[in-house]
Amino acid sequence: MSLREKKAAKKKEEILRSASLVIARNGYKNATMEDIAAELLMTKGSLYYYFKNKEELLYKCHELILSCAMERLEELFLENLSAREKMQRAIKVHLDIVIQEKEVFNLIGKPEQIFSEENIVKVFQKRDEYAGIFDRIIDEGVARGEFIIDQKKMARMMILGAANWVQVWYSSEGQYGKDELEEIYAKYLLKILL
Amino acid sequence: MSLREKKAAKKKEEILRSASLVIARNGYKNATMEDIAAELLMTKGSLYYYFKNKEELLYKCHELILSCAMERLEELFLENLSAREKMQRAIKVHLDIVIQEKEVFNLIGKPEQIFSEENIVKVFQKRDEYAGIFDRIIDEGVARGEFIIDQKKMARMMILGAANWVQVWYSSEGQYGKDELEEIYAKYLLKILL
Amino acid sequence: MSLREKKAAKKKEEILRSASLVIARNGYKNATMEDIAAELLMTKGSLYYYFKNKEELLYKCHELILSCAMERLEELFLENLSAREKMQRAIKVHLDIVIQEKEVFNLIGKPEQIFSEENIVKVFQKRDEYAGIFDRIIDEGVARGEFIIDQKKMARMMILGAANWVQVWYSSEGQYGKDELEEIYAKYLLKILL
Amino acid sequence: MSLREKKAAKKKEEILRSASLVIARNGYKNATMEDIAAELLMTKGSLYYYFKNKEELLYKCHELILSCAMERLEELFLENLSAREKMQRAIKVHLDIVIQEKEVFNLIGKPEQIFSEENIVKVFQKRDEYAGIFDRIIDEGVARGEFIIDQKKMARMMILGAANWVQVWYSSEGQYGKDELEEIYAKYLLKILL
DNA sequence: AATGAATGAGCCTTCATTCAT
DNA sequence: TATGAATGAAGGCTCATTCAT
Numbered sequence: 129m130s131l132r133e134k135k136a137a138k139k140k141e142e143i144l145r146s147a148s149l150v151i152a153r154n155g156y157k158n159a160t161m162e163d164i165a166a167e168l169l170m171t172k173g174s175l176y177y178y179f180k181n182k183e184e185l186l187y188k189c190h191e192l193i194l195s196c197a198m199e200r201l202e203e204l205f206l207e208n209l210s211a212r213e214k215m216q217r218a219i220k221v222h223l224d225i226v227i228q229e230k231e232v233f234n235l236i237g238k239p240e241q242i243f244s245e246e247n248i249v250k251v252f253q254k255r256d257e258y259a260g261i262f263d264r265i266i267d268e269g270v271a272r273g274e275f276i277i278d279q280k281k282m283a284r285m286m287i288l289g290a291a292n293w294v295q296v297w298y299s300s301e302g303q304y305g306k307d308e309l310e311e312i313y314a315k316y317l318l319k320i321l322l
Numbered sequence: 323m324s325l326r327e328k329k330a331a332k333k334k335e336e337i338l339r340s341a342s343l344v345i346a347r348n349g350y351k352n353a354t355m356e357d358i359a360a361e362l363l364m365t366k367g368s369l370y371y372y373f374k375n376k377e378e379l380l381y382k383c384h385e386l387i388l389s390c391a392m393e394r395l396e397e398l399f400l401e402n403l404s405a406r407e408k409m410q411r412a413i414k415v416h417l418d419i420v421i422q423e424k425e426v427f428n429l430i431g432k433p434e435q436i437f438s439e440e441n442i443v444k445v446f447q448k449r450d451e452y453a454g455i456f457d458r459i460i461d462e463g464v465a466r467g468e469f470i471i472d473q474k475k476m477a478r479m480m481i482l483g484a485a486n487w488v489q490v491w492y493s494s495e496g497q498y499g500k501d502e503l504e505e506i507y508a509k510y511l512l513k514i515l516l
Numbered sequence: 517m518s519l520r521e522k523k524a525a526k527k528k529e530e531i532l533r534s535a536s537l538v539i540a541r542n543g544y545k546n547a548t549m550e551d552i553a554a555e556l557l558m559t560k561g562s563l564y565y566y567f568k569n570k571e572e573l574l575y576k577c578h579e580l581i582l583s584c585a586m587e588r589l590e591e592l593f594l595e596n597l598s599a600r601e602k603m604q605r606a607i608k609v610h611l612d613i614v615i616q617e618k619e620v621f622n623l624i625g626k627p628e629q630i631f632s633e634e635n636i637v638k639v640f641q642k643r644d645e646y647a648g649i650f651d652r653i654i655d656e657g658v659a660r661g662e663f664i665i666d667q668k669k670m671a672r673m674m675i676l677g678a679a680n681w682v683q684v685w686y687s688s689e690g691q692y693g694k695d696e697l698e699e700i701y702a703k704y705l706l707k708i709l710l
Numbered sequence: 711m712s713l714r715e716k717k718a719a720k721k722k723e724e725i726l727r728s729a730s731l732v733i734a735r736n737g738y739k740n741a742t743m744e745d746i747a748a749e750l751l752m753t754k755g756s757l758y759y760y761f762k763n764k765e766e767l768l769y770k771c772h773e774l775i776l777s778c779a780m781e782r783l784e785e786l787f788l789e790n791l792s793a794r795e796k797m798q799r800a801i802k803v804h805l806d807i808v809i810q811e812k813e814v815f816n817l818i819g820k821p822e823q824i825f826s827e828e829n830i831v832k833v834f835q836k837r838d839e840y841a842g843i844f845d846r847i848i849d850e851g852v853a854r855g856e857f858i859i860d861q862k863k864m865a866r867m868m869i870l871g872a873a874n875w876v877q878v879w880y881s882s883e884g885q886y887g888k889d890e891l892e893e894i895y896a897k898y899l900l901k902i903l904l
Numbered sequence: 905a906a907t908g909a910a911t912g913a914g915c916c917t918t919c920a921t922t923c924a925t
Numbered sequence: 926t927a928t929g930a931a932t933g934a935a936g937g938c939t940c941a942t943t944c945a946t
Binding site for chain 1: 928929930931932933934
C-alpha cells in the first residue's frame with residue numbers, strides 16, 4: 129500500500145470514527161452527513177470522496193466495529209480455557225464494546241429501517257458470525273459437561289440481549305464502574321447456562 | 323365526560339393504535355404523520371386536531387402501552403403467589419407486550435433521540451415505575467429467601483434487557499411459538515436470581 | 517369530477533404550463549423545481565403535492581403538449597381533403613406547435629438523457645403515434661397517386677426534422693411572420709413527396 | 711511551436727476527442743468533467759491545466775468538429791461540379807458528420823443553455839459560416855438555373871434541419887446503412903430546390 | 905371535525921472548481 | 926504536469942406543521 133493509499137485509509141477510518149461518535153450521540157437516523165463532517169472540520173461534500181453515500185458510510189461504520197469485536201472474540205476463543213471462563217470473558221468483551229461504542233454496535237435492532245437490501249444481508253451475516261462465537265462457546269461447554277442447557281440459541285440470545293441493554297442505561301458517572309459491571313454481568317449471566 | 327369528549331377520546335385511541343402499528347412497522351423515526359393518518363383513512367392535517375404535534379402523539383403512544391402493561395403487572399403483583407411464580411409470570415407478561423407491540427414498547431433505547439426534555443422526564447418516570455414492579459418482586463423474593471442476589475437492580479436490568487431483545491429477532495413464523503418462548507425465557511432468566 | 521378535483525386539475529395544468537415556460541427558457545436540464553414554482557409564486561415543496569417528482573412533472577409536460585397536438589392532427593386527418601392538402605395543413609399544425617411550444621415539444625432529441633426507462637417507453641410510444649398520423653397521410657397520398665415516394669418513413673423523418681429545426685432559429689421578431697413561414701415550409705416540404 | 715507546445719496541443723486534442731465521446735454518449739449537460747477525464751485515464755483536476763473551465767472545453771469541442779466539417783465542405787465547394795452534384799455531396803458530408811459526431815455537432819439547439827455570452831457569439835458565427843457554404847451552393851445553383859427557389863435561406867434551413875434530425879433516430883443497427891441513408895436524403899432533399 | 909393545500913426547513917447528493925504538492 | 930483532496934453552491938426531495946374553509 130502506497131503512502132497515498134495509507135493516508136486515504138487513515139482518513140476513511142477517521143471519518144468512520146467521527147461517524148460513530150455522531151451516531152452514538154444522535155442515533156443512526158439523526159446523524160447527518162453535516163454533523164459527521166463537522167466533527168472532522170470538513171465539509172459534507174468531502175465525505176463523498178471517501179464513501180459513495182450515507183448508507184455506505186453507516187454500513188462501514190457498523191462493519192468496522194463488528195470486525196474489531198470479532199477479532200477480540202476469535203482470539204479469546206482460541207485460548208486454552210474452560211468454557212465457563214471463556215463465556216465470562218466473552219461477555220466482558222462484549223460489554224466493553226457495547227459500552228464503548230454505544231449505539232454503533234450490535235444494537236441496530238432493525239437494520240431494515242436503516243440499510244437497504246444489499247447491506248442488510250451483509251449486516252445479518254456479520255452478526256450471525258459474531259453470535260456464532262458465543263454459540264461455539266456454549267457448544268463447547270455443553271460438550272464438556274460444563275453447561276447444562278437445551279435451548280442453546282435462546283440462551284445465547286438472552287445473554288447478548290441482557291448485555292446489549294446495558295448500552296441503554298449505563299453511564300460512566302453512574303453507580304457502577306465499567307469493570308465492576310462487567311464482573312457482575314459475567315457472573316450472573318453465566319447462571320443461565322448452568 | 324360529554325358525548326363529544328367521549329367521541330374525541332375514542333378517536334384519540336384509534337389514532338394511537340394506528341400510530342403503534344406504523345411505528346411497529348417502520349420505527350419511530352420512519353413513521354410519518356402521513357402514514358399514521360393513512361392507516362385510518364384520514365389526512366395528516368386532522369391529526370393535529372387531536373394532538374398538538376408529532377412528539378405528543380408518539381409520547382402518548384408510548385405512554386398508552388406502558389400503562390396497559392403496568393396494569394397487568396400491578397394486578398399480577400397483588401396475587402397471592404410465590405416470588406418465583408410472580409417473576410416468571412411477570413417475564414411472560416413483559417414478553418407478551420414486547421412481542422405484540424414490537425418497537426413501541428420499552429424499546430426506545432434512547433428517548434433523548436425522539437422526545438424533548440419535557441417528555442423525556444415523564445418517559446423515564448413511567449419506565450422506572452414499570453421496572454419498579456420487577457424490583458418489588460425481587461425484593462419480595464429476597465425477603466422470603468426465594469432469591470439470592472446482591473445486585474438487585476442489575477439483575478432486573480439483565481432480565482428486562484434479555485426480554486427486550488426478543489423483539490429484535492422474534493418472528494411469529496420462526497422456530498418457536500410465543501408461548502413456548504415465554505416458557506423458556508421465564509425458566510432460564512429466573513436462574514439469574516437463584 | 518368534484519369542485520375540488522377540478523381545482524386540483526386546474527392547478528396541475530397551471531404547473532405544467534409554468535414548467536413548459538421554464539423549459540422553453542432554460543431547457544429541460546436547466547429547469548429547476550424552484551424556477552417552475554417561482555413562476556407561479558409557489559414554493560418548490562408544493563409541487564410535490566401535485567407531482568411525485570421532477571421527472572413525472574417533465575413527463576406530463578411533454579405528454580400534455582403531444583396530446584394536444586395529436587388531437588388537432590386527428591381532427592385534420594378525418595377531414596375530406598386531398599392528401600396534399602392534408603399534408604400541408606399537417607405541416608402547418610406541426611409548425612404551429614413547434615413555434616409555440618419551443619423546446620417542450622417533440623424536440624427532446626434524446627429522451628434517454630432526461631427520462632428513466634419507464635417513461636422513455638411511453639414517450640417513444642406517444643411519438644410514434646404522433647408521427648403515425650403523418651405516415652397515414654403519406655400512405656393515403658401514395659394510394660391515391662398524389663405522392664410518389666418509395667422511402668415513406670424517411671420522407672416523414674425529413675419533413676418532421678425540417679420542421680422541428682424551425683424551433684432552433686425562429687424568432688417572432690425575425691424576418692418572417694409565423695403564417696408566412698408555415699406557408700413556405702408547407703409548400704417546399706411537400707415537394708419531397710412529389 | 712516548441713516540443714512542449716506540440717505535446718500540449720496533442721493532449722488538448724485528445725481531451726477534446728474524449729469529451730466528444732462523452733458528450734455523444736450522455737449529452738452536453740450530463741457530461742461531467744470526471745467522465746471526460748476518466749475516458750483518458752486522467753483525473754478531472756488535470757483538465758484544468760489545458761482548459762480554463764468546462765465551458766471552454768465544451769466550446770473548443772464544438773469548434774473542432776465544426777472546423778473539420780468546414781474544411782471538407784470548403785474543399786467540396788471548390789471542385790468543378792454542378793450545383794446539384796455539390797448540394798448532394800454536401801448533404802452527404804453533413805450527414806456523415808451528424809451521424810458520426812452525434813450530439814457534438816450542430817445540434818445544440820440552444821447554445822444559450824450551455825454557453826455564456828462570449829462564446830455564444832462565436833458559436834453562431836461559426837455556424838453561420840458553415841451554413842454559408844450551403845447558401846453559396848444554392849446561390850450558384852440558382853444563378854446557373856439549376857435550382858428554382860425564392861426562399862433561399864429557408865430552403866437551407868429545411869435541408870439542414872431535416873439532416874440534423876437524423877441524429878435523433880439513426881442507429882447503425884437500424885434498417886438503413888449509413889451510405890444508403892445518405893443517398894436517399896440527398897436525393898429527396900434536393901427536390902426542395904427544384 | 906376534517907381536509908386540501910401550502911410552506912419552509914432540513915437533508916442527501918452532485919459537480920465544477922481550486923490548490924498544495 | 927498531474928493528482929489527490931477539499932470546497933461550496935445548487936438542486937431534488939421529505940416531512941412536520943399551519944391554516945383557511
